Amino acid sequence: MESTVAITATPTVETKLRAEHISMSFTRDGESMPVLEDINLEVGNGEFLCLLGPSGCGKSTLLSIIAGFLSPTSGEVKIDGEIVRGPDPRRIFVFQERGVFPWLTVEGNIGFGLFKLTRAERDRRIAHYIKMVGLEGFGKSYPSELSGGMKQRLEVARALAVNPDMLFLDEPFGALDSITRLIMRGELLRIWEAERKTIIFVTHDIDEAVQLADRVAVMSARPGRIQEIVNIDIPHPRDINSARYLELRTGIFNQSGLAHHL
Amino acid sequence: MTTLAESRNWEKFFWPIAVAAVLLVLWHYSVVWTATKIFPSPLDVERGLIGLFHKNVLWNDIADSLRRVALGFGAAAILGIPIGLVLGWYPAIDQVVNPTMQLLRPISPIAWIPVAIIFFGVGDKAAVFLIFLAAFFPIVVACVDGVSNVPSVFRRAGRNFGLTAAQLLARVVFPAALPQIIIGLRIALGISWLVVVAAEMIAVDSGLGYLVIDSRNSGKHYDLVVAAMLIIGVIGLLLDTGFRRLEKIKSVRWGFRDAS
Amino acid sequence: MTAIGQEKRSRQSAWSVRLRPLAFIAVLLVLWQLAIHRAPGHFLPSPWGVVRGLADLTSHGLLVKYVVASLFRVTWGFTLAAILAIPLGLTIGWYRRAEMAFNPLIQFLRPISPLAWIPIAILWFGVGDLSAIFLIFLSCFFPLLLTAINAVRNIPAVYINAGRNFGLSPGALVYRVLYPAVVPQLIVGLRITLGIAWLVVVAAEMIAVNSGLGFLIVDARNAGNRYDLVVAGMVLIGLIGLLLDIGMRSLEKVKSFRWSYSEE
Numbered sequence: 029m030e031s032t033v034a035i036t037a038t039p040t041v042e043t044k045l046r047a048e049h050i051s052m053s054f055t056r057d058g059e060s061m062p063v064l065e066d067i068n069l070e071v072g073n074g075e076f077l078c079l080l081g082p083s084g085c086g087k088s089t090l091l092s093i094i095a096g097f098l099s100p101t102s103g104e105v106k107i108d109g110e111i112v113r114g115p116d117p118r119r120i121f122v123f124q125e126r127g128v129f130p131w132l133t134v135e136g137n138i139g140f141g142l143f144k145l146t147r148a149e150r151d152r153r154i155a156h157y158i159k160m161v162g163l164e165g166f167g168k169s170y171p172s173e174l175s176g177g178m179k180q181r182l183e184v185a186r187a188l189a190v191n192p193d194m195l196f197l198d199e200p201f202g203a204l205d206s207i208t209r210l211i212m213r214g215e216l217l218r219i220w221e222a223e224r225k226t227i228i229f230v231t232h233d234i235d236e237a238v239q240l241a242d243r244v245a246v247m248s249a250r251p252g253r254i255q256e257i258v259n260i261d262i263p264h265p266r267d268i269n270s271a272r273y274l275e276l277r278t279g280i281f282n283q284s285g286l287a288h289h290l
Numbered sequence: 291m292t293t294l295a296e297s298r299n300w301e302k303f304f305w306p307i308a309v310a311a312v313l314l315v316l317w318h319y320s321v322v323w324t325a326t327k328i329f330p331s332p333l334d335v336e337r338g339l340i341g342l343f344h345k346n347v348l349w350n351d352i353a354d355s356l357r358r359v360a361l362g363f364g365a366a367a368i369l370g371i372p373i374g375l376v377l378g379w380y381p382a383i384d385q386v387v388n389p390t391m392q393l394l395r396p397i398s399p400i401a402w403i404p405v406a407i408i409f410f411g412v413g414d415k416a417a418v419f420l421i422f423l424a425a426f427f428p429i430v431v432a433c434v435d436g437v438s439n440v441p442s443v444f445r446r447a448g449r450n451f452g453l454t455a456a457q458l459l460a461r462v463v464f465p466a467a468l469p470q471i472i473i474g475l476r477i478a479l480g481i482s483w484l485v486v487v488a489a490e491m492i493a494v495d496s497g498l499g500y501l502v503i504d505s506r507n508s509g510k511h512y513d514l515v516v517a518a519m520l521i522i523g524v525i526g527l528l529l530d531t532g533f534r535r536l537e538k539i540k541s542v543r544w545g546f547r548d549a550s
Numbered sequence: 551m552t553a554i555g556q557e558k559r560s561r562q563s564a565w566s567v568r569l570r571p572l573a574f575i576a577v578l579l580v581l582w583q584l585a586i587h588r589a590p591g592h593f594l595p596s597p598w599g600v601v602r603g604l605a606d607l608t609s610h611g612l613l614v615k616y617v618v619a620s621l622f623r624v625t626w627g628f629t630l631a632a633i634l635a636i637p638l639g640l641t642i643g644w645y646r647r648a649e650m651a652f653n654p655l656i657q658f659l660r661p662i663s664p665l666a667w668i669p670i671a672i673l674w675f676g677v678g679d680l681s682a683i684f685l686i687f688l689s690c691f692f693p694l695l696l697t698a699i700n701a702v703r704n705i706p707a708v709y710i711n712a713g714r715n716f717g718l719s720p721g722a723l724v725y726r727v728l729y730p731a732v733v734p735q736l737i738v739g740l741r742i743t744l745g746i747a748w749l750v751v752v753a754a755e756m757i758a759v760n761s762g763l764g765f766l767i768v769d770a771r772n773a774g775n776r777y778d779l780v781v782a783g784m785v786l787i788g789l790i791g792l793l794l795d796i797g798m799r800s801l802e803k804v805k806s807f808r809w810s811y812s813e814e
Contacts, residue, residue: 097446117452127443130544131465140461141451172544190451305651313655328673389571390578396745396791397784400665400753401764404771404780408593480661487663488753499666506669515669519662526661 041072044194044226045094050103052089062251063089067103069245069254074224078241080231080280086252087230088198094228095121095196107194117141119194120187128171128183134158135167137182141190157185160219177208184219194226201236213239217264234284238277239266246283256283330513335520338513342521348501352525355486355497358414362421363482367475370426374433378467379459384434391427399424399485403493417489417497424485425478432474436467469537469545476533483526498522595778600785603778612766617786619762620751623679627686628747635691636736639698640728649699656692664689664750668757682754682762689750690743697739701732734802741798748791763787 050067053060063086071077079087092098094105096115105112107119115121120141129137135154142150158167161181171179180200187195197216201209217240220227231237237244244258258280262272314332321331330338342348377384399420406416440463448462490499498518505514537546579597586596595603607613642648664685671681705728713727755764763783770779 095450097449115446115450115452117450119450121446121450123443123447126441127447129444129447129462129465131468131541143457170540170544301647302650305647306654309651309655385567386570386574390575392792392795393575393788395788396748396795397788398749398752398764400749400756401767401784401787403756404767404777405594405784408777483661484663484665488665491665491668492756499663502666502669506672512669512673519666519670522666523658523660523662527658530657530661 041075043070044073044075045069045071045105045107045228047090047094047105048103050090050093050100050105052086052093052098053101064093064100065251065253067252067254071226071228074226076220076227076229076240076242078229078231078237078244079247080234080237080244081247081252082249082284083232085247085249087232087247090247090252091121091196091198091228091230095119097121117190118192119196120190120192122183122187122195122197122200128179128186130171133168133170134163134174134182137171138185138189140186153189157189160188160222161185161215176204177212180204180212181215184216188219188223188225192225194228197227197229199230199232209236216240221264234277234280235268238273238280239268244280246280258283328510328512330516334513335516338511338517339520342514342517348521351496351498351501352521355490355499356525358417358421358489358497359479359482359486362418362486363425363479365418365422366425366429366478366482370429370478371433371471374430374471375437375459375464375467377430378434378437379463381438391430395427400488400492403489407493412493412495414494416493417486420489420493421482421485425482428478428481429471429474432477433467433471436470436474437463439470440466465541469542472533472537472542476530476537479529479533480526483522483529487522498525593775593777595781599778600781603776603782604785607766607779607782613786616761616763616766616783617790619759620755620764621790623682623686623754623759623762624744624747624751627683627751628690628744630683631687631690631694631743631747632740635694636698639695640702640732642695643699643702644728649703653699656695660692660696665753665757668754678759682751682759685754686747686750690747693743693746694739697736697743698732701735701739702728704735705731737798737802741795741802744794744798745791748787748794752787763790 047067047069050064050069051062052064053062055061067090079090081087089098093100094112096105096112096119129140132140135158138154138157139150142153145153154167158164161184163178163181163185166174166178171182174182180203183200201212204212213236229237229240238260241260244260246255246258247253248255258276260276262270262276266273318332321329377387402420402423403416406419410416410419444462444466445458448458453461486497487499487502490497491503494500498521501518502515502522505511505518537543583596583598586592586594586599604613607616642652667685667688668681671684675681675684709727709731710723713723718726751762752764752767755762756768759765763786766783767780770776770783
C-alpha cells in the first residue's frame with residue numbers, strides 16, 4: 029500500500045503544522061521495530077484534526093513526535109515554519125488525567141505554567157479557566173478529591189491557561205465512562221469554539237473522531253501509515269443520527285476493514 | 291483475609307489491652323514462680339520508673355539522646371537529600387558512586403566506633419557521627435528511588451510548560467518524590483533512635499543507652515534496666531507516630547496508600 | 551529524553567562504563583593514602599596498612615575463624631527469627647482481630663534497640679554465642695513479622711475471592727493463593743532483614759562474645775591500638791555484607807518469584 033498524499037486543508041486557511049516523511053523505528057534487544065512509515069500531514073490553523081487508528085498503530089508515537097518529546101528516525105515536523113526540536117509551551121500536550129500533579133490543588137495545577145506572570149494576572153487567569161471548564165468551587169481541592177472527568181477538565185484547564193497555539197490530546201477520555209465521555213466531548217468542542225486553538229486529537233474510537241474532528245486521518249496498523257484523510261463536512265453541532273454522519277462513519281468503518289455486524 | 295463486616299471501635303482498644311494485660315500477668319507470675327532474685331517483676335519496673343522520673347537525671351538523659359538524634363539525623367537529612375536527588379537525577383553519577391555506597395552501607399555504625407573515636411574522641415561528637423552515618427544511607431537510597439520513580443508523564447508535562455532543568459527538579463521531581471523521601475526519613479529516624487542507644491552504650495557517658503548499661507554495671511539494677519528499655523520504646527514509638535502525621539499532610543498524602 | 555534509538559550518545563564501550571565506579575573507588579583510596587602520608591603517627595591506617603593487616607589476620611588463621619563465627623551467629627539468629635516470625639506474621643495479618651490485638655505491642659517493642667536488650671541477654675544467656683544469637687534473633691524478628699503481616703494484608707482481595715470462588719479449601723487457599731502471593735514481598739523482607747542481622751551481629755560481638763568480626767574490632771583497638779586490624783575488620787564486614795545482599799538479590803531474580811516485578 030503506498031502512502032497516501034495528504035489532502036491539504038482548504039486553501040484559505042494557513043498551514044500551522046507540516047509533518048514531512050516522518051518515519052520512526054524503535055530498537056529493542058538489537059532488533060529494529062518500525063512503528064511509523066513515511067507519514068505526511070498538514071494541519072491548518074484553528075483546525076481540529078483526529079488521528080484515528082487501532083491500538084499499537086503508532087498514533088501516540090506520532091503525536092509525541094509532533095509535540096517534540098521524541099525525535100523521529102527520519103523526517104521532520106515544522107510548526108509555523110520552524111522545525112520542532114523539543115517540547116514548547118506554545119504547544120501543550122494533554123495526557124490522560126494522570127498528568128495532573130497530585131501535590132497541587134486545582135488552582136495550583138492551573139497556575140503551574142504561569143510563573144512568568146504577575147500574581148494578579150495569574151489569579152485572574154486561574155479563575156477564568158476554572159470557570160471555563162466548570163470546576164467552580166473546587167479551586168482548593170486536590171486531584172485525589174476529584175472524579176476522573178474532573179481531573180481531565182483540570183488538565184485541559186492547565187493546558188489552556190498558558191494560552192498555547194496548539195493542543196495535543198492523547199486519548200484523553202479513555203479512562204472515563206461512556207456517559208462522561210459524551211459530556212466531555214461537548215465540553216471540548218465548546219472550549220475549542222471559544223478559543224479556536226489548533227487541536228490534534230488521538231483516538232481509537234471512530235465515533236469520537238467523526239463527532240469531534242474537521243478532518244480525520246485514518247491510520248493503519250503497525251507500521252503506521254496514513255491510509256486516508258476524511259473530511260468531516262458536517263457543521264457543529266453535529267446530529268449523530270443524521271444521514272451524513274452515518275455515511276462518513278460507515279465509510280471509515282469500511283476503510284479500516286472492521287466488520288460492523290456483530 | 292477475614293473481613294469483618296464492621297470492626298467495632300471498641301475492639302480496637304480491647305484486644306491490644308487484653309494482650310498486654312495477659313503478657314503482664316505472665317511476666318509477673320513467671321518472676322514469682324521462678325523466685326528469681328534478679329529479674330524484675332512488672333511492679334519492680336513500675337517502682338523503678340517512678341524513681342527514675344523523680345530523679346532529674348532521667349530528663350537529662352532523655353534530652354541528651356534526643357539531642358544527638360536531632361543533630362545526627364538532621365545532618366544526614368541536610369546532606370543526604372540533595373545528594374540523593376542528584377544521584378537520582380543523573381543516573382550516570384549514581385552508577386559511579388553507588389558501588390562505593392553499597393560497600394560502605396553494610397558496615398554497622400557500631401563498627402565505625404573506633405574510627406569515630408579517633409576522629410572525635412569519646413563523647414557527643416562521636417555519637418552524632420555514628421547516627422549521621424546510620425541515617426545517611428537510607429535517606430540517600432530513598433531519594434534516589436523517589437526520583438527515579440517519578441512517572442515520566444510529570445517530567446514531560448514540566449518540560450512542556452517550558453521549565454528549565456532546575457525548575458523541573460524543584461517544582462516537579464521533588465514534590466513527586468516527596469512521599470518516598472518522607473518514608474525514607476521516617477525509617478532513618480527509626481534507625482537513628484536504635485543507633486543512639488547503641489552508641490551511648492559504648493561511646494558516651496550519658497543518655498538512655500548509657501542508663502541501660504550503667505544500671506546494670508553499677509549494681510545490677512535490672513528494674514532500672516527494664517524501665518529504661520520501656521522509656522526507649524515509648525519515645526521511639528512517639529517519634530515514629532509523629533512522623534507518620536507528616537504523611538497525612540494534603541500535599542503529600544496522595545503518595546501513600548491507605549495504610550493504618 | 552528521546553527514544554532509545556534516537557539519542558545521539560557517543561558510542562561508549564560497555565567496559566569503560568563499568569570501570570568508572572572502580573575508578574572512583576581507586577581515586578578515594580589514593581586520596582586516603584595521601585592523607586595518611588601527610589599525617590604520620592595518625593592512628594588511622596593507610597589502605598596499604600589495611601591490606602597488611604588482612605594478611606596478618608590470615609597468617610594467624612584468625613580471618614577465617616572470625617568470619618565463620620560471625621556468619622554462624624547470623625545464620626542461627628536469622629533462621630530462628632524467620633521460622634518463628636513468618637508463620638506468626640502471616641497468621642496475624644490474616645485475622646483482622648489478631649492484627650488489632652498485637653500491632654500496638656509490636657510497634658512498642660520494635661523501637662527498642664536490640665542492643666538495649668544486652669543486659670537481659672547476658673542475664674539470661676551469659677556472655678557467649680547464645681547471647682549474640684538472641685540479639686540477632688530479636689533484631690530480625692520484628693522486621694520479618696511486620697513484613698509478613700504487610701505481605702498478607704497487601705494481597706489483593708480479588709485473588710482471595712477468586713480462590714474461594716473456585717471452591718478451594720482453606721488449606722488449598724493458603725498453599726495455592728496466599729503463599730505464592732506473599733513470596734516476592736517476603737524475599738525482599740528477608741534480604742533487608744539479613745542486612746539488619748549483619749549490622750547487629752557486629753554490634754553484639756563487640757559486647758557480648760569473644761570471637762567474630764565485631765570482637766576483632768574491639769579487641770584490636772583495646773589490645774594495642776591495632777587500627778590496621780580495626781579497619782581491616784571493617785572492610786571485611788562491608789564485603790561480606792555486600793555479598794550477602796547480592797546473594798539475596800539473585801534469589802529475587804529467580805523467575806518463579808519474579809511475577810510481582812512485572813512493572814520493570
